[in-house]
Amino acid sequence: xxxxxxGRGAHCGPDICAVFGYRRRMQSIISVSNLSKTxxxxxxxxxxxxLEVRKGEIFAxxxxxxxxxxxxxxxxxxxxxxxxxxxxxxGHDILTDYRAARALIGLVPQELTTDAFETVWAxxxxxxxxxxxxxxxxxxxxxxxxxxxWDKRDDKIxxxxxxxxxxxxxxxxxxxxxxxxxLDEPTAGVDVELRRDMWEMVRGLKSSGVTIxxxxxxxxxxxxxxxxVGVISEGRIILVEEKAELMRKLGRKQLxxxxxxxxxxxxxxxxxxxxxLSEDGLAxxxxxxxxxxxxxxxxxxxxxxxxxxxxxxxxTRQSTxxxxxxxxxxxxx
Amino acid sequence: MNHRAIWAIYRQEMARAFxxxxxxxxxxxxxTSLYFVVFGAAIGSRIQEIGGVSYGAFIVPGLIMLSLLTHxxxxxxxxxxxxxFTGTIYEILSAPVSxxxxxxxxxxxxxxxxxxxxxxxxxxxTLFVPLRIEHPLVMVLFxxxxxxxxxxxxxxxxxxxxxxxKLQLVPLLIITPLTFLGGxxxxxxxxxxxxxxxxxxxPVLYLVSGFRWSFYGDADVGVWVSLTMTLIFLAVCxxxxxxxxxxxxxxxx
Numbered sequence: 321x322x323x324x325x326x327g328r329g330a331h332c333g334p335d336i337c338a339v340f341g342y343r344r345r346m347q348s349i350i351s352v353s354n355l356s357k358t359x360x361x362x363x364x365x366x367x368x369x370x371l372e373v374r375k376g377e378i379f380a381x382x383x384x385x386x387x388x389x390x391x392x393x394x395x396x397x398x399x400x401x402x403x404x405x406x407x408x409x410x411g412h413d414i415l416t417d418y419r420a421a422r423a424l425i426g427l428v429p430q431e432l433t434t435d436a437f438e439t440v441w442a443x444x445x446x447x448x449x450x451x452x453x454x455x456x457x458x459x460x461x462x463x464x465x466x467x468x469x470w471d472k473r474d475d476k477i478x479x480x481x482x483x484x485x486x487x488x489x490x491x492x493x494x495x496x497x498x499x500x501x502x503l504d505e506p507t508a509g510v511d512v513e514l515r516r517d518m519w520e521m522v523r524g525l526k527s528s529g530v531t532i533x534x535x536x537x538x539x540x541x542x543x544x545x546x547x548x549v550g551v552i553s554e555g556r557i558i559l560v561e562e563k564a565e566l567m568r569k570l571g572r573k574q575l576x577x578x579x580x581x582x583x584x585x586x587x588x589x590x591x592x593x594x595x596x597l598s599e600d601g602l603a604x605x606x607x608x609x610x611x612x613x614x615x616x617x618x619x620x621x622x623x624x625x626x627x628x629x630x631x632x633x634x635x636t637r638q639s640t641x642x643x644x645x646x647x648x649x650x651x652x653x
Numbered sequence: 654m655n656h657r658a659i660w661a662i663y664r665q666e667m668a669r670a671f672x673x674x675x676x677x678x679x680x681x682x683x684x685t686s687l688y689f690v691v692f693g694a695a696i697g698s699r700i701q702e703i704g705g706v707s708y709g710a711f712i713v714p715g716l717i718m719l720s721l722l723t724h725x726x727x728x729x730x731x732x733x734x735x736x737x738f739t740g741t742i743y744e745i746l747s748a749p750v751s752x753x754x755x756x757x758x759x760x761x762x763x764x765x766x767x768x769x770x771x772x773x774x775x776x777x778x779t780l781f782v783p784l785r786i787e788h789p790l791v792m793v794l795f796x797x798x799x800x801x802x803x804x805x806x807x808x809x810x811x812x813x814x815x816x817x818x819k820l821q822l823v824p825l826l827i828i829t830p831l832t833f834l835g836g837x838x839x840x841x842x843x844x845x846x847x848x849x850x851x852x853x854x855x856p857v858l859y860l861v862s863g864f865r866w867s868f869y870g871d872a873d874v875g876v877w878v879s880l881t882m883t884l885i886f887l888a889v890c891x892x893x894x895x896x897x898x899x900x901x902x903x904x905x906x
Contacts, residue, residue, distance in 0.1 A: 397747040419749040427747050433740030449661025450748040
């Protein structure tokens with residue numbers, strides 16, 4: 321697994337790695353290696369990023385604000401110059417072979433950046449031309465209909481609502497039939513209904529073979545959509561995992577019991593539970609998995625009763641994504 | 654060559670001009686007519702002929718140059734500054750388009766617009782003064798070269814500018830004075846010797862002079878000198894533009 325996932329700390333033997341490495345190259349559509357970016361201000365936005373995005377997957381890039389998500393996307397798409405490292409898109413280097421690389425990519429930026437006085441139809445057709453594709457009114461119509469913009473095709477952009485502008489940006493990105501779609505915070509400030517529509521559309525794209533990379537800081541979005549999740553923090557990819565695996569980690573909850581009397585040590589009868597005792601001996605913490613068939617809570621409470629431990633209060637809490645970031649970063653150092 | 658991208662940008666830029674047709678075409682025609690009324694008819698009637706050409710006719714090449722320069726610059730600088738300002742430049746930068754193609758499209762559109770304008774002013778001029786054009790091909794050559802050169806120059810200003818003020822600064826503080834002082838409305842022979850020498854450092858003099866030569870076969874400086882100076886300025890602008898794209902100056906961080 322180690323060499324298949326992001327390449328961090330490969331512990332498998334050289335032969336297996338060679339085989340997996342070969343397979344990975346076959347599968348991956350974006351290869352980022354040792355990518356770094358330091359802005360003129362001296363801020364290091366990316367620090368040796370390695371990432372493989374597989375052909376046809378939905379990859380969610382998660383990370384707190386300022387982690388380097390947008391910088392990473394911007395470098396791959398050609399908006400920002402890299403300071404070091406390499407990026408290949410379907411085998412095409414983004415600098416030496418930029419035409420082939422960029423032709424494959426559709427980018428939906430985070431900000432709602434649009435012209436004002438162009439019509440919807442004109443601006444979407446413009447993007448298609450910009451990417452060197454011959455005019456194809458049927459395709460533009462299909463894209464506009466999918467995004468519920470067909471009725472607005474002759475309207476000026478300035479007359480569109482925020483949600484429509486967001487969809488317009490997606491329409492522009494899809495106008496040239498990209499094989500890879502970047503969605504940078506696609507649902508930031510978007511209402512629930514539109515968010516559902518957007519997810520539906522992304523699934524449709526995936527089924528037509530488009531690779532989708534989305535950045536978000538909403539865990540539900542990653543949970544709903546992604547096949548794999550990468551976590552970026554302080555300019556480094558600190559984890560790349562199958563969504564299911566990450567959800568298992570996210571699925572862990574903690575039960576904390578406030579004890580009536582301080583406890584010197586855990587009684588032998590409770591040794592089988594994953595319990596930890598606070599320093600003052602007044603709080604017991606129990607880690608459990610909400611997705612497991614049995615959480616073991618009932619049994620634990622009975623056992624506590626049996627051991628004569630009384631408690632005054634209890635609360636349960638789930639680790640937030642933020643905490644997982646912090647944990648991951650801390651472990652990484 | 655991504656010719657479709659060039660065409661897409663070119664068409665978008667031209668469409669913008671037609672949306673603002675009043676500002677792009679009508680207002681320069683009105684202001685040029687005013688020049689003719691004031692300088693040509695009112696004041697010009699009291700000024701003697703210059704080199705056998707009536708004053709009204711004499712200023713036509715200068716007037717066209719004045720509009721050509723200022724509009725090439727403002728068209729091109731606005732054309733590239735606006736996407737930078739709104740952020741839509743992301744699309745251009747992320748498209749499979751070479752730097753050369755971007756420049757050809759933006760500068761080509763700006764130059765086209767100012768050449769159309771030049772032709773309109775020329776047509777307007779015929780309503781006011783009798784015109785003769787001795788070297789029409791040379792006239793077209795100067796028109797094209799000047800429009801392209803100053804559209805390139807405008808493109809550079811548009812990339813350099815990080816606010817609307819800077820966008821206006823160069824045309825207002827440098828180009829307009831240089832045009833007025835570059836012999837648009839007079840022959841430099843009319844100046845005292847000292848100021849005549851100073852004027853020789855004004856690049857606009859060579860444009861106006863060469864252009865005027867194509868009309869009347871006579872000018873302040875030789876036509877070859879004019880042509881050489883214009884080409885040098887074109888080369889300088891091309892050099893700066895290629896540097897801009899090589900380094901990503903003000904376009905990419």
